[in-house]
Amino acid sequence: MSLKQPGKGCVRCIKIEKPVLGNNTSDAQRLEQALKKELGKEGGSQGVKIPWYLLKTLPSFLRTWDYKARAVLFKDRQSWRLVYLVPPNLIEPDKIKSDPIKPGQIKPHPSQQVLGAAIDIGTTRIVIRLLDLESGRTLGEIGFDNPQKAIGPDVLARIHHSHKPGGLDQLQALVVDGVNANLARLCQENNCESKDIYLVTGAGNTAMTHLFLGIEAFEIIREPYIPCVNIPDTLKAKEVGLKIQTHGLLFLFPNIGSYFGGDLIAGILFADLDKKQTPCLMVDVGTNAEIVVGSQDWLIACAGAAGPALEGGVSKMGMTAGPGVIDRVIIDPLTRKVDVHTIEEKRPVGICGSGMIDLAAALFLSGMIDIRGKFSRSACKDRLVEADGVLSFVLVDKDDSGTGQDIALSQVELNSLTSSKAAMYTILEVIVKNTADLEFEELETFYVAGTFGSFINPDSAISIGMLPDIERSRFQVLGNSSLGGAALLLMDPSAFDRIMEIRQSITYIELNVNQEFMNMFSGAKFYPHTDRSRFPSVPIDLA
């Protein structure tokens, strides 16, 4: 999560040796030498190639700039690439007015900005962060629904559409146009120009990455489930239609397979999992639950749907956070008085995933649901209503809600939550205990990534047996780690090699939903678990 100090990033101030008689070295090759010197050990054995479009006017630029320049660089899979040269910082912007220009002196100008954009290409939502590549400062962020939603809500529907004539181009255009429009807005809001964006990095799941690049994605969902590409080459952003600097580059994070995307690699990078001395765990609760455990020596990952046990998925709980959405629920265990907190403290309109976890934990800790996850008629009393033979717990009465209707949790929804929390715990158990041969207590840090994860109250998640009962201080919220990883690469070129090493060092395991898994899953469907000793800190005494 560390950003390198400015000056060692993608923008370097360089000084080119002036030409003299008796040395035939060209401008371009002297520029190469200056870059090689600037990069030093970082540069490796390969030189930095000077692209043709920079050559065209290089002689006059160098002479106008007195052989100084800022070089925008990108470290590629095989070598460093010079993306562009921008004028040196001739003068600080605030000095322009005060210092009169002498005749013959180069006219000072406010420094041209060198910007980069990081994109989290989510199936549901896309977030763009705009950064100043020199200072490392985040200038702004913008989020919007993935416009491909118009075609289909999920990966499967979109890939099927991509297989129809013109479908792939349509899907690519939707997402690229959406990014362009929002990037333009983001720039406008921050008084920047998109032509000053030289680098774009993006991370998404394997399908979203393919669709963003307009690459055939159909084999991702057809046996043997092979993506077209694991490591997309760095390419000119304009080739896919991105409207940034004409020669700006685009790099999308590589994947490991159809079910382990670049978003997770970005997350691992952002969490520094590959640098840890002792094992840590990262769980990303996005469209799928994805888990990585490991350290600098090894990384084990599992991701994707795991058969019928995960039907409904952990992410399907509740609605997306927004004003009036209940994000916290407190029930006094003695009085069973219910208190809800809503986002922006508006009148309640619904409940989001983290609110549901809070609610289930509160209900359980106050004895209103039993260890099997069933509502207790005696404890819930008149808060329980029945319709079509299904019980529902009324959290907010229609008189108090913002919708004019009761806000309630049905037994069917609660069952789904129970399945989800059990699935999550089981997968964690499989990967940590059965695969990595560790105890939960051995994990130094337990990173919770993803927007959903950001709002989860660990106490509540532990109370219902969704997360293991470890020291609360070990939980750490990462936020949008996919975006964080993409932004990190913009600021720290050495991250490129780490990305490649992370790809190499990950062992990806397929969840095997066999009898043993189903047995573990059955135990985890209890609150907090059939094996009570696993949750010593959960304050309930079951008589």
Place this chain on the structure above:
Amino acid sequence: MSLKQPGKGCVRCIKIEKPVLGNNTSDAQRLEQALKKELGKEGGSQGVKIPWYLLKTLPSFLRTWDYKARAVLFKDRQSWRLVYLVPPNLIEPDKIKSDPIKPGQIKPHPSQQVLGAAIDIGTTRIVIRLLDLESGRTLGEIGFDNPQKAIGPDVLARIHHSHKPGGLDQLQALVVDGVNANLARLCQENNCESKDIYLVTGAGNTAMTHLFLGIEAFEIIREPYIPCVNIPDTLKAKEVGLKIQTHGLLFLFPNIGSYFGGDLIAGILFADLDKKQTPCLMVDVGTNAEIVVGSQDWLIACAGAAGPALEGGVSKMGMTAGPGVIDRVIIDPLTRKVDVHTIEEKRPVGICGSGMIDLAAALFLSGMIDIRGKFSRSACKDRLVEADGVLSFVLVDKDDSGTGQDIALSQVELNSLTSSKAAMYTILEVIVKNTADLEFEELETFYVAGTFGSFINPDSAISIGMLPDIERSRFQVLGNSSLGGAALLLMDPSAFDRIMEIRQSITYIELNVNQEFMNMFSGAKFYPHTDRSRFPSVPIDLA
């Protein structure tokens, strides 16, 4: 001058591993593996990147082609580049009619051609050679005047023009349009399509290379005479406007400085100078006289105009070869009967450079010019005419010529030839004796490159003291070595590394026109030389 056997060139037949369950390796990465395997040691440590435009449809192509393909590759400065994939050779063209296609079988098609073009970008003339990259076969060649002639006849005039607003673009457009038009014609003549051209290599002097790429060239002629670029990066041919395969590549040979261009590097490559065990010499008589001497261990070069001694230059003799141009002259030393041979045996219209050397040699050997290069009135008799105080030797009487005028050589022209031959010999002496510390006899082979050089009769050139008096069998005519080197690179990817090594290993010497040079030059202005012992084989006994 050796072309590698087909199959080890730029086109490789590859077989990609088929995907199976339990292996997440993508199509692109399996393709990378197949390429790595095919290249073996040649491939180096770097992988071959799969460009985005190939990814887009890679999954369906691989499945349609049953995981076989022909890969068009180019070895770049830093790694191999995959230019394109073309369908495998599914069936021989002549088999298509005879074998009926079974249902479900892939439809056979005649193999798609994979072509390349090599260009010699001469200041005066441009020559294009079209090759089949798989068989190595030359399909055809076309030559045309450099269209930049319309702007100016020489490098200096054109560079000055390039410095005017719009001048550089105009010059680039002229040459690129000319190449496109002639490439189209060459393809048509050979029943090919320019869209099947995947690689273009070109070699020219430093100025022509800059103008071809549209790169600022003005500093080449301004102190300290620095080109913009020594090693132009490989680029998409369409970026400079070449009309070949959309993703086809263009590589122009690197230079060493403003006066030592890629055409010479191509020549050294073509002559295999960098592989010689014993020293050889190559002289290229083009717009300038350029000389390289050396072997696998070292290379010394000198090139360019060498001050006043070379005014008029060796290449300014006579007219360009063409029908009716006198290319050979024989004079019986006893009867002094003159015999001329013309190209295509048409009526004589003029004399070309090689014809002039023949003429001068014949005149000298028959005593019609003396050792100072002056016409002998007594020997020439009535073949000598005088006009405006200048003597001229009538070679062909107006009654026999194709122009209705005498074809004659004036004393002024002969003086110019004398200066030129003396300059050539002196430069050879400086580089071989004074610089490389060798005797002419130690040179294993004496390569004569360039169109002009192709027609020189070594006996004649030795007789007048232009070339040193070594065994005739050691002279070898290279022809258009610039074109030959460019074509070699198309067929043999390993030539790329040789090009870079040649660049590195050359010591370029500036001709220092000092008193010593002028003394040597004065001696060389005699026929064959003041030091008669240097030309023992020249059959003349000077009383």
